[in-house]
Amino acid sequence: MQNKKQRIRNIRLRKLLKIHTVLTSVFLGVYFLAAFFDPGFLSYDLRQKYNALADDTLVITATVLGSPAQPVVTATAECNSVTGVLSIALNWVDDANTYTYDIDRNSLPLVTGLTASEYTDLNVTVATTYEYIVTANGPMGPGFAESVPVSVTTPAGCTVTATAPQVSILSFGGRGVDSYDGMPRVNDRRPVFSGTTNMSNAIIQVVIGSANGFAAEFFANANGYWEWKPPSELNSGNQTFTVTAIDPSDVARQAMASLKFGIKKKDDKIGESSKQEVSIIPTPEEGIAQSDRELPIRFSFSVENDNRTVRQGEALKLFLLIKHLAKRYHNTNIPFRFSIVNDEGNAVVSVTNEELLSKEREIWKLLEMPMYIAAGQYIVRTEVLFDNVNVSREDSVLITELPLIRLGGEASITYAEIMRNLGWITLILLVLLLLWLFMFIREYWMYLQALRHITERQFIKAGFLAKRKGVIR
Numbered sequence: 148m149q150n151k152k153q154r155i156r157n158i159r160l161r162k163l164l165k166i167h168t169v170l171t172s173v174f175l176g177v178y179f180l181a182a183f184f185d186p187g188f189l190s191y192d193l194r195q196k197y198n199a200l201a202d203d204t205l206v207i208t209a210t211v212l213g214s215p216a217q218p219v220v221t222a223t224a225e226c227n228s229v230t231g232v233l234s235i236a237l238n239w240v241d242d243a244n245t246y247t248y249d250i251d252r253n254s255l256p257l258v259t260g261l262t263a264s265e266y267t268d269l270n271v272t273v274a275t276t277y278e279y280i281v282t283a284n285g286p287m288g289p290g291f292a293e294s295v296p297v298s299v300t301t302p303a304g305c306t307v308t309a310t311a312p313q314v315s316i317l318s319f320g321g322r323g324v325d326s327y328d329g330m331p332r333v334n335d336r337r338p339v340f341s342g343t344t345n346m347s348n349a350i351i352q353v354v355i356g357s358a359n360g361f362a363a364e365f366f367a368n369a370n371g372y373w374e375w376k377p378p379s380e381l382n383s384g385n386q387t388f389t390v391t392a393i394d395p396s397d398v399a400r401q402a403m404a405s406l407k408f409g410i411k412k413k414d415d416k417i418g419e420s421s422k423q424e425v426s427i428i429p430t431p432e433e434g435i436a437q438s439d440r441e442l443p444i445r446f447s448f449s450v451e452n453d454n455r456t457v458r459q460g461e462a463l464k465l466f467l468l469i470k471h472l473a474k475r476y477h478n479t480n481i482p483f484r485f486s487i488v489n490d491e492g493n494a495v496v497s498v499t500n501e502e503l504l505s506k507e508r509e510i511w512k513l514l515e516m517p518m519y520i521a522a523g524q525y526i527v528r529t530e531v532l533f534d535n536v537n538v539s540r541e542d543s544v545l546i547t548e549l550p551l552i553r554l555g556g557e558a559s560i561t562y563a564e565i566m567r568n569l570g571w572i573t574l575i576l577l578v579l580l581l582l583w584l585f586m587f588i589r590e591y592w593m594y595l596q597a598l599r600h601i602t603e604r605q606f607i608k609a610g611f612l613a614k615r616k617g618v619i620r
Contacts, residue, residue, distance in 0.1 A: 232269065237267070248262075277298065366395075387406070442538050467512070
């Protein structure tokens with residue numbers, strides 16, 4: 148019986164060996180047939196197999212960056228008596244774990260995207276105290292390490308020579324323009340441009356070439372810092388960004404700079420960069436800025452609410468005055484887009500409608516503020532959407548919370564204030580409830596005492612006692 152089972156197992160094993168031999172022969176035949184028609188295939192495959200057997204150890208070298216170190220900043224006021232230049236030099240120790248640096252002056256941005264561990268502030272005046280804070284940004288995100296505020300006062304006896312208006316483009320797409328290898332190129336279709344000018348609160352006009360046709364006007368802050376993010380996505384390819392800074396007190400004082408940049412296509416490699424050189428070209432021209440010379444429309448734009456403030460759910464009053472209009476657009480209907488933009492550059496409210504254009508026309512627009520918009524500071528943007536250009540102007544607005552209870556005059560209580568003080572309100576209501584319960588219990592106890600207390604007058608009234616002169620029975 149056992150011999151019979153053994154013979155059956157041997158027969159099955161021989162069948163399996165035959166099948167394996169046939170399949171192996173077929174595969175080897177196909178393999179050598181491919182090698183016969185393509186000799187390079189056999190040599191390549193043999194090299195790959197040899198390398199796979201030989202390289203049994205894989206060595207990986209990586210550098211792990213730590214958190215950025217806190218910058219220790221030194222600030223020195225310098226007065227050059229020869230050139231008449233007054234400046235404040237900021238220096239700190241370079242850190243290998245830091246990607247870029249941002250500088251705030253007097254709690255306002257001064258410059259962003261610095262790659263060097265030093266900066267010279269030329270937009271200063273004599274006998275003035277300035278406070279600086281340097282923030283180190285790591286490769287994984289912004290604001291990892293912030294320096295201790297450092298203050299410096301410029302000398303009062305410095306003789307300063309008036310300098311020509313200047314404007315510069317310092318960062319593009321979150322990086323300093325000098326940190327790119329060749330022409331700056333990014334995948335982000337809405338990259339942030341930023342820079343500085345030596346004119347406080349300067350009028351900033353920006354233009355991106357005809358490929359996209361974007362133009363905008365806004366204001367720099369008191370430090371001369373400006374920042375702009377395109378309202379919509381840019382086209383891919385190489386383009387030119389031009390910025391013009393205008394002195395608000397003297398429009399003849401202007402400065403201009405340009406930056407050639409590229410927007411990568413989706414299939415471009417991340418590390419790929421153009422071999423063209425970065426071009427930041429100062430091209431000042433007196434009288435007319437480039438954006439005004441090329442645009443089909445120039446208009447002023449402002450928020451007309453008191454103190455540029457509006458409550459949630461109320462209407463925002465916008466006013467536009469068309470100052471210049473190209474002849475071909477007279478008495479034509481052109482789309483206008485009104486947007487409320489948050490601090491990240493994204494529109495939280497956007498309304499588009501057509502307006503009839505004519506020179507010197509005044510346009511009033513009421514824009515309802517939805518109840519869901521959080522209170523805070525926002526930018527109001529108006530865009531005129533021509534076929535080949537997008538012209539925009541901006542103004543600021545403060546959105547406040549809608550009052551829940553009006554106390555008369557300007558006094559009011561908002562829903563957010565009630566929620567913030569809900570703990571105190573609950574405690575006060577609980578104390579009042581306990582006080583009411585105490586008074587109620589006291590009154591009830593007095594009522595019960597009154598029911599139990601029987602007076603002589605009550606007995607006489609009930610007929611139990613007869614009233615006589617001085618005698619009561």
